[in-house]
Amino acid sequence: MNIKRKLAKALAFIFIANSIFTMKSIQAEAADYWPSGVDVVAESAIVMEEETGTILYSKNMDDVHYPASITKIMTALIVLENCDLDETVTFSAEAVYGTELGSSSIARDVGEEMTVEQTLYGMMLESANECAYALGEHVAGDMDSFVDMMNAKAKELGCKNTHFNNSNGLPDEEHYTSAYDMALISRAAYKIPKFAEIVGTKNYTIPATNKHSDPTPLNNHHQMLHYYKTNQYLYEYCLGGKTGYTVVAGATLVTYAKKDGMTLVCVVMKDTTTDEYTDTTNLFEYCFDNFSKYAVADFASISEDDVNVTGILSENSELIKVDEDGIIVIPKTASILDVTSTVVPYSDSEDSSVIGQLQYSYADKSVGYANLIFTNAETAGSYPFDNIPVENGGSGKEYIQVDYPKIGLVILIILAVICLIMFIRSKSSEILLFRHRFMSRHQRPQKTNMTIIRDNGKRRKRRR
The missing domain is CATH 3.40.710.10 (DD-peptidase/beta-lactamase superfamily)
Structure with missing residues (x-):
């Protein structure tokens, strides 16, 4: 992977980490509950x-x-x-x-x-x-x-x-x-x-x-x-x-x-012999009855304004995508709104497109994850991130969009102005000399009619 791509990945992760870590965790109104009403003979x-x-x-x-x-x-x-x-x-x-x-x-x-x-x-x-x-x-x-x-x-x-x-x-x-x-x-x-x-x-x-x-x-x-x-x-x-x-x-x-x-x-x-089958069957039945699986794609963005209410990125991000194959498993009594997430960066991964992971937790237990996928930064024009609204426990910050073409144009204009200022400063002495000559020429006293008559009279006396 070349340096440019590494820098782009680093920049991408800085954006996403800053965006996610500043979000407030959504607190469940009901107390977290983890099913535990089954026991087995096995030690x-x-x-x-x-x-x-x-x-x-x-x-x-x-x-x-x-x-x-x-x-x-x-x-x-x-x-x-x-x-x-x-x-x-x-x-x-x-x-x-x-x-x-x-x-x-x-x-x-x-x-x-x-x-x-x-x-x-x-x-x-x-x-x-x-x-x-x-x-x-x-x-x-x-x-x-x-x-x-x-x-x-x-x-x-x-x-x-x-x-x-x-x-x-x-x-x-x-x-x-x-x-x-x-x-x-x-x-x-x-x-x-x-x-x-x-x-x-x-x-x-x-x-x-x-x-x-x-x-x-x-x-x-x-x-x-x-x-x-x-x-x-x-x-x-x-x-x-x-x-x-x-x-x-x-x-x-x-x-x-x-x-x-x-x-x-x-x-x-x-x-004990044969109890291994009874224990296993009872455990399966209890877990199937009390837990459900949810795909990240089902809950990554569920509000009317496409707002992320579970602490992950908006679907609109072009630089970082949340792998929609990710899933969570939580008790059927819990809501997806009870789940919190933490960003874990990857320093090394077999898949170069995976730069981190969103790890989900509920009731202080790990309940699933979704990989953070790095997209092609060279073709992305803007990289929007959004935060959770106040009513859902977030910071309430407005949608932020970084438009790199416009930023580039602004930078070019600023550079052009700086160059113009430097050019003017380098020519300042010539400009001052030109101004002095111009002012001297236009401020010299003009001869009046009486002065012209006196001058003509003096010339006649000299001729005599």
Whole structure:
């Protein structure tokens, strides 16, 4: 990006920050209310809205627990970020025999070959531990290196209480996480379309391989999505997820569900067997009943005068645009007028057009965001910003418009006047001399008729 564009972006952000930070927050007449009337058996739980990361419900969400096989969500995330689906995975002796005897498996053999896609299905649907091990080796070369990648990714995602020590989730004192951290990982993974497709698949068949002449049928073990052992826990809005269980971890479960256009991620940890499904269903129902999602485009400008009543820019701004794909999630009892916003600048972004973010809050909770998009400053003629009217809690300042062509014309006129003044000063001595000669010539005494007669008389006497 050239210097001119950087300066333009800096100038744009100065305008927007100054405009927004001077606005008064709109205060709700009613007290802020956050629903909290549900509880679960699980020792830790969280429900997070998938698009915004808004936490709708939490119970001991930062407590550390063993994750068991929901670990494989992180494994799948790293694999999908680093591999093509048609790459060949070869099962090593460590992958086949290095996992706990009797743990989840699809009975692969040493030297067996499958594609990355087939191995992912084996890992996510049947929770096959040898598939998780083989994928880790395929990505990083050895398990220690893959574990390093897992922990680096956890840190990148903002996990605070996580340390991985294997790719499958088998018991290990150095392998732990929290409900909040797993929600972050699960949310990031679900943004990958292939991951969403895999965890939402009920049945899959691995074709014959170099070691198995018969196809291998797979069934999704998540009982809210698929009739695996019983249909008792089927949930119509379930999109899929990942199960987990060990004696020390208890039941762990990650589930995705969507209703009325809102996708939620639920994590329960240290739960009792089958209660993980009941807890998750109850949490989903409570959150779907008590929260709503709003698009920024629906509330960015709602007054008759196109006034921004929520603390963001007017739709008329040509230099900065608020990304209309941004959303907020708030309780159904709340109004969009109760939401406040804060500008957070970006010092670095993969998308050069994004220069900041409007982060929305309600009841001291983060409820969503919208990116601030930098438009083409070279083609924009004017950059208007407006403030909130007094009746809506704002400053009441009038609409401000900066018209650069007119400003340029004024500057040219001023420069022309300055140049004229300097020219006149440089010629001042010549002007004064000209004025003196002019005045002298016109102020010399004129001869009267009597003077002329005397002069003529004197000339005659001299001639005599």
